[in-house]
Amino acid sequence: MTMKIRANFHSLFPNVFHIKKIKDSEQNLLFHLESTSTDAICPYCGTASNTIHGKRYRKNISDLPFLDKPVILNITLNEYTCPKCSKNYIENPDSFLLERKSISARCEKYLSELKYSLNGSICDTLKFANYAHIPLNRGVIRYIPIKDIDITDSDKLWIQDFVRNKYPDAQTAPKGKIPSPLAEKIVREIHLNCEKSLHPNLVTLSVYELNCVISQDK
Ligand SMILES: [Zn+2]
Known part of the structure; x- marks a missing residue:
């Protein structure tokens, strides 16, 4: 042709x-x-x-x-x-x-x-x-986050599962607010794991966003 x-x-x-x-x-x-x-x-x-x-x-x-x-x-x-x-x-x-x-x-x-x-x-x-x-x-496929977008639902589920399995204590935090040393530790862990697990938009997850996602899980 x-x-x-x-x-x-x-x-x-x-x-x-x-x-x-x-x-x-x-x-x-x-x-x-x-x-x-x-x-x-x-x-x-x-x-x-x-x-x-x-x-x-x-x-x-x-x-x-x-x-x-x-x-x-x-x-x-x-x-x-x-x-x-x-x-x-x-x-x-x-x-x-x-x-x-x-x-x-x-x-x-x-x-x-x-x-x-x-x-x-x-x-x-x-x-x-x-x-x-x-x-x-x-x-x-890219592992880099796209700027200015929300966390996708599948990424939220991934965070919720991640915290539920590895940090069950965080789940029971009063008023849905994880104590900050623990929250910072979890965020660090998420940053270390998210690229491997193809959740690129979590590379810049903040403690605040983590708390929001976890309180939605309740
Ligand atoms: Zn040079």
């Missing part, structure tokens, strides 16, 4: 990315991108460098789909050497990529919002991502 696509794809990516090639197959649209940057800020000390030390290749990055097609990116990036702290670092124009994840930051943001709208269900998120032509596996 051949399909001619005419679109200004360049504007969809960070400015410094040059599109070397687009391969349109039945399964996906594969973009070969190459950075044309001439400087980048050192992530360690904040100094700008224009000394390119080498190239780095990242491939099979999932991005947002284009019409009905999954979009995959292969990107050649520049590696810079910092003039101040002498460290080498790979650039990340417009914070487009995520460290150690084969998914673009914007695609992951979309999935986070999707996951939130599906009440935190990882299973439904994967299903919808599949309908939406975003190829991904369980491991890539």
Whole structure:
């Protein structure tokens, strides 16, 4: 099947990315991108460098789909050497990529919002991502909280179960207010456990929110 696509794809990516090639197959649209940057800020000390030390290749990055097609990116990036702290670092124009994840930051943001709208269900998120032509596996879904949203019902249930099982004393606290040393301890425990258990919006849970969720459980 051949399909001619005419679109200004360049504007969809960070400015410094040059599109070397687009391969349109039945399964996906594969973009070969190459950075044309001439400087980048050192992530360690904040100094700008224009000394390119080498190239780095990242491939099979999932991005947002284009019409009905999954979009995959292969990107050649520049590696810079910092003039101040002498460290080498790979650039990340417009914070487009995520460290150690084969998914673009914007695609992951979309999935986070999707996951939130599906009440935190990882299973439904994967299903919808599949309908939406975003190829991904369980491991890539975001663990970072979305700002300014409430705790989802599934996350509330998770907190309530967590406290019920590990801190039964907190359940019986008078007037629904857990004594603050205990509440702080529970919040710390929740922060340590929530990412593993795929409850990203609890990363910033406060003592106040904990008390609210627990008093709802009564
Ligand atoms: Zn530096």
